[in-house]
Amino acid sequence: MQFNTAQRELTLKIVYYGPGLSGKTTNLRALYQRIQPALRGHLMTLDTADDRTLFFDTLPLVFKSGNLKVKLKLFTVPGQVMHNSTRRIVLQGADAIAFVADSQPAKRQENYKYWMNMVENLKMNGLSIDSLPCVVQWNKKDLGDATTAESVAKMRGENKQPVFEAVAVRGEGVVETFLALVDLTFEAIDKTYLLRDKIGLDRQAFIEEVRRCLVDPPRIEDILPPRGGGKNGSGAGGSGVGGDPSSMAGGA
């Protein structure tokens, strides 16, 4: 995070992480479509001939919140296994993570492996998943099965990260994931920089500003729990908070 107090400028780096082909770039493309054209920068995609992300994708969003200039820089990492060093570089200085998991049953173990890979790469950058704002998006909800639903419910039950379901290719759940993550991120940086006390910027006002950057944004209360409540979100068409903690990590 870069906070230039003299110029009243806040730059946040949000990274979309996850297995190859889980839909990270699709998330960014869908989000690009939903951001007011005047506020978004270029969607830069460094991809290969076969349409796989080579280095990363980036999408800047610039807006004013009160008299603070805010720059949200969204990145995706390349999902292909061979690009681990690039994933590590892209994670450098990350302020928040959206982990895009693949709902397809055959990809279950990939999700686990990339999560552990992310934890390791964060550690190499001096960061920790325990202190970094993070949401999990189960993308390709339409390709999941009953065991996926069970895993999602279990994860919600664990109450560690807000969990969303999405079909990014249709734009479903994308904005919800993004807004929830921005909200968590603001909460985290506010603890350090006391933005409310110092420049009178509170969480509600901030998230409303981000909402205003979007075309047809969802209501915050439909995405996030009441302030002071748990961290779970329900996501697009999500089945709400639930799950049985005793049946967590159900394997196959």
Add this chain to the structure above:
Amino acid sequence: MAESILQKKLVLGELLDLPTFTQVCKTFVDLYKIGLKVFDANGTKLVDIKIASGDFCAYMFTEPNGRRLCTETVTHIKVRPLEEPQIAVRNCFSGLRYLMLPILYEGDMLGRIIFGPFFPEDVGDLGQDLKSLEGEFDLAKARDLIGRIRRAPESTVRKVLDHFARLVDVLVFTSHKALITSQLHIESVTESYREVQEKNKKLSEALERLQELSRLKSNFLATVSHELRTPLTSVIGYSEMLLAGLAGELNDEQKDYLKTILDKGESLLRLISSILDLSRIEARGVQLQRNVVDVNDILQAAVESVLPQSFKKKLTVSTEVSPSIQRVHVDPDKIRQCVINLLSNSVKFTPAGGHIAVRAGPAQHAPQNAGPFGGAGYFQIQVEDNGIGIPKELQSKVFDTFFQADSSASREYGGAGLGLSIVKSYVEAHGGGISVRSEPGKGSVFTLVVPIEPPGAPLESSLRGVQ
């Protein structure tokens, strides 16, 4: 890691290839006959192309007041703060005009474009400020010189400026993309090289350590084998010879005594083997020889090794392997030893006629540090019996070395309390864990949870252990 290009502030002069960019600017100036300047965010001039205004401006510079006013205008267009993506206007004292537009990229101001001077159509004659300097300048000459400068409606120049700004935006974006691609490629290669170097160093150190440990291990095992096993083998051997009647006929009481000596001798041999296992673990940790194996094969081999004892006690032993777990990447000898130790305990502590079940399947509970997707990366093996069970208060201690639930001198069951400790060491060496659920009088369930693949295994490996 070194700071990435992604973290660095962009500088316009580094993004654009200035000679090429200047050529592009020249074509614009030639086409529209209006001067063009480009400054970076620090006020450094990158491009400055004049057309037709040179003589007029030079004439204005010949007198002190003209020089002063001219400098004011030039300073203004160069440093006036521009934040909004809107065209700003600056009128020169002479009646000429400049239009300015910031180059904004990803919310940062990279520089500014200045179009001018041009002679706006809405201005009929020289500017009032210049006319007021009639004593210093020959206004007829000034009119002649200014007439050579492009006369155009401001709205037209605005359109041209807007068009040029879009072109610059594309150039900046394209250059930024190319810069990132090349720089990140270098960073990735550097990072991969660093990683390989680090791993090579670790491998080299590990090799040295292993060679040293291997030497120590060989010495230790040779010593122990000789010092403990040799005399014990004699005890067992001579007992067997006596029992076979090689030293003469024995009566029944003598045979019973000898059978006890033989039985205890074999127990002692097993105990020594366990102590050797534990010594190895303590000396150098558990060294795993991982292979991709079938869980079912491990279970079958383990069950076969306890069948004779279970048969003696008339115990039934069943196995069940979930089809969703097939191949796993573990040390098969260690995992088999774990299952054998658990089965041996079950056989020992289950009354005659009891039942033992061995089950393998997806993990129901992943270790705490496994992350939210942990369940997908682990499998479990459960050994369940309907034996005497373990009191709740002792369940957390059963994995301690030398621990026995019944430590009284008159205890009914034998053993040194090493079996579960070894199981724990082996399972933890795999990155897994062991737990027990038990109720006195009803039985016990021991559960091993083991990663399907080594934690931190390369992403490209894929066992598809879980279907």
